[in-house]
Amino acid sequence: LDDLLLTGWLTAREAPLRLVGPAGTRALAEGLEAAHTVGVDARSRSLGLAPGGARFEVLEVEDGWEARSGGLSVRAAALAGGPTPALAYRFEAAGRSVVVGTAGWGEEQLVALATGADALVHDAFWSGSLEHAIEAGADDPERLRREATWLTPLEGVGAIAARAGVGTLILTRLCPPPLYDFMFGRPVAETFDGRLVIDKDGKQITL
Numbered sequence: 598l599d600d601l602l603l604t605g606w607l608t609a610r611e612a613p614l615r616l617v618g619p620a621g622t623r624a625l626a627e628g629l630e631a632a633h634t635v636g637v638d639a640r641s642r643s644l645g646l647a648p649g650g651a652r653f654e655v656l657e658v659e660d661g662w663e664a665r666s667g668g669l670s671v672r673a674a675a676l677a678g679g680p681t682p683a684l685a686y687r688f689e690a691a692g693r694s695v696v697v698g699t700a701g702w703g704e705e706q707l708v709a710l711a712t713g714a715d716a717l718v719h720d721a722f723w724s725g726s727l728e729h730a731i732e733a734g735a736d737d738p739e740r741l742r743r744e745a746t747w748l749t750p751l752e753g754v755g756a757i758a759a760r761a762g763v764g765t766l767i768l769t770r771l772c773p774p775p776l777y778d779f780m781f782g783r784p785v786a787e788t789f790d791g792r793l794v795i796d797k798d799g800k801q802i803t804l
């Protein structure tokens with residue numbers, strides 16, 4: 598996030614970068630700004646950059662928040678049942694809709710938000726990797742199991758996509774990163790028969 602903030606500023610952005618998120622977003626933004634204060638001040642003086650461009654404009658939102666910018670609309674839905682506040686977002690423009698899930702909980706809320714969307718973007722966790730790690734003698738298997746509850750297993754995210762009726766499922770933030778796409782594709786295919794895309798940095802996806 599701080600890379601996104603500072604890279605845009607170095608290309609002469611003068612206005613603050615708008616940051617939308619759940620409760621806690623402002624504290625995160627303030628911490629990042631504070632961490633980069635010395636560098637921002639130095640670059641602002643030496644390069645003549647507007648210091649306001651290296652700041653966030655934070656908007657903490659809740660379930661049901663909506664906004665529109667030009668032909669793009671976005672709506673947020675709270676994901677219940679997790680250890681931290683989390684929101685999923687639905688983006689609509691030019692007759693297309695994409696839903697971005699952000700946490701491994703709140704399945705019912707995510708299905709409701711994604712129903713009828715063209716695509717769902719979500720994280721994915723290969724549960725088989727957990728069992729392999731434990732069988733191999735992982736130092737703290739119970740901690741591994743607890744960490745897994747923060748993510749959505751492959752079969753689970755496939756079921757969410759199927760229930761919502763989306764045409765395309767885009768997997769991102771894969772855990773652990775697969776050596777080959779089919780390692781994640783086969784488990785998802787057990788519950789989802791639509792188009793599956795394994796995301797990679799910089800990849801452009803057409804719906």
